[in-house]
Amino acid sequence: MEWQKKNILIIGMARSGISSAKLCSRLGANVKLQDMKTREELIANMAEEINLLEGMGIQLILGEDPEPIIDTQDLIILSPGVPTDLGFIQKAKRMNIPVWSEIELGYVLCSCPIVAITGTNGKTTTTTLVGEIMKAYNPNTHVVGNIGTPFTERVEQIKQTDIVVAEISSFQLETIHTFKPKVSAILNITPDHLNRHKTYENYISAKERIFENQDSSDFCILDEDDEICRKMKEKVRAQIVPFSRKKELDKGVFVKGDEIYVKWNEINAGICKTSDLQILGDHNVENALAATAITICMGVPAEVVKKILISFKGVEHRIEYVDTVEGVQYYNDSKATNVDAAIIGIKAMKRPIVLIGGGMDKGADFTEWVNMFPDRVKHLVLIGETTDQIIQTAHEKGFFNISKASSLNEAVTLAKNIAVSGDCVLLSPACASWDMFKSYEERGDLFKQAVYALKG
Structure with a gap:
């Protein structure tokens, strides 16, 4: 593909969108980078990045629907978080304008x-x-x-x-x-x-x-x-x-x-x-x-x-051992952002579990997860927007040892007070993180900080 002077619209001002915009600009394209967040919403955390992008000649379209400029574009590149059923994407497809992923x-x-x-x-x-x-x-x-x-x-x-x-x-x-x-x-x-x-x-x-x-x-x-x-x-x-x-x-x-x-x-x-x-x-x-x-x-x-x-020790945030405090082992499984991943986390534990779960609602059914609790999970501590849905499912299945927490720090404190020596505390949410955190990585990092703080 000839890139010089091509009109390229990139949707989504997260890491892959920014990376794509810079790359296309270096290739000689006329680049527009769009995000539905306003400049005021982005500037607090991205002032330096915004200056760099605009310094490269990349035009930022912030807080506005890109639909009016779709017909002037040669190529649209979507960030992964952007749904493909949005009106301007459907318009581009009708006009035979290519819509690519960053990949x-x-x-x-x-x-x-x-x-x-x-x-x-x-x-x-x-x-x-x-x-x-x-x-x-x-x-x-x-x-x-x-x-x-x-x-x-x-x-x-x-x-x-x-x-x-x-x-x-x-x-x-x-x-x-x-x-x-x-x-x-x-x-x-x-x-x-x-x-x-x-x-x-x-x-x-x-x-x-x-x-x-x-x-x-x-x-x-x-x-x-x-x-x-x-x-x-x-x-x-x-x-x-x-x-x-x-x-x-x-x-x-x-x-x-x-x-x-x-x-x-x-x-x-x-x-x-x-x-x-x-x-x-x-x-x-x-x-x-x-x-x-x-x-x-x-x-x-x-x-x-x-x-x-035989030398590989695994990845951060996936059934990651954090520390032992007063005989209780703490594991960070923040990457368990769906039910099946969280079931895997429960199966991997060899001790009675005080489980921290909950988060953003992705339309999941939590029945199979709750079915894993008998003889494994002694208590469930819930955070996030799925709390009530999970409680309802748990009650239907006869599981009632549940506490609510308004923050991850509070959840860790509750878990510490419930767990006894020989137990483990497992953060394995079965949900995405975006209701309370920027990412599952941030959720896992904050969990680890809370665990380390238990030692004073």
């Missing part, structure tokens, strides 16, 4: 092989683990995407001999066009983000787009234990490499006895014991299986894969 923009400018990882749960852990394995094999590996670093922030530094490992959300996949990773992976599928996607089928379809442009020279990693992932096989044109924790496979990556085992092409051997992994829980065995499949397809030797698998 598509990065892909178009990238010259090296890409590993793309999606799924409802485990994306960040698996992406981080794959990134560490790939860096051990090729130090010029870039870990980008939904994990925190926009693809467009790195793409100008990426060389043909490098490797990109990208965590990709369903929001980002909604507006890809030519995106074609060398290896794609779908780790699992359970209902999530239904407030955005409207139906489970729409959510599944968004996830499936990760492999839609692949061909027989590419690889697609799928969870053999997940019914929806198994059904995807008939749509995949790439070489399918399945992984399974529950059964031995004729080909793929699976658990054999106590070993992560590879039976693929010329490899027919164990990689390491599952008991050698430092990350807790069955879900992390599955993440390790997926990471093994991905990196073997990328040509990484088995001994390199093993070295990183």
Whole structure:
């Protein structure tokens, strides 16, 4: 694509939108960056960034609907948080104006092989683990995407001999066009983000787009234990490499006895014991299986894969041990932003749990989460806008040991007063963070600060 003097409108003034705007400006495009927040709302935290953007010649459209200027644009780039059913987006599509995700923009400018990882749960852990394995094999590996670093922030530094490992959300996949990773992976599928996607089928379809442009020279990693992932096989044109924790496979990556085992092409051997992994829980065995499949397809030797698998300690905010206070262990699982992720957190605990949950309402049903409480959760402390909904579900299921808190600090104090030596306190909200916090990272960081403060 010829970028000089193209009119490009970028929607959403968060990190990926800002990164895209700067990149397009450097490429010589006429860039407009729009956000529904006003200048006054943004200036308190972004004064320096606003000055920098305007200094680059980027026009900011703040607090205004961009619909009146849509027909003058050559390309629209959406930040992941922006719904695709907005009126001005529909107008652009009717006018055949391309609407891209930031991931598509990065892909178009990238010259090296890409590993793309999606799924409802485990994306960040698996992406981080794959990134560490790939860096051990090729130090010029870039870990980008939904994990925190926009693809467009790195793409100008990426060389043909490098490797990109990208965590990709369903929001980002909604507006890809030519995106074609060398290896794609779908780790699992359970209902999530239904407030955005409207139906489970729409959510599944968004996830499936990760492999839609692949061909027989590419690889697609799928969870053999997940019914929806198994059904995807008939749509995949790439070489399918399945992984399974529950059964031995004729080909793929699976658990054999106590070993992560590879039976693929010329490899027919164990990689390491599952008991050698430092990350807790069955879900992390599955993440390790997926990471093994991905990196073997990328040509990484088995001994390199093993070295990183057995040394990897996990990621921040995902079943992260924080501290022990008066015999009570505290775990930060703030990244459990949906029911299935929170169930995984409960299953990973080996002690009676005082659970801190609740947050932004994403249209979730909390029944399955509450069903995990008997014999595991001794008390539930709730924060956020889903508090009453969760209480209603818990009462319907016969669980009544519940307290409300107006802040995370208060929740930690309540949990401390309830827990006794031999228990654990687990922050695993089953909800998004945006009702009270900027991100799940901020929520997790504040939880850790509150725990450290318990020691005075």
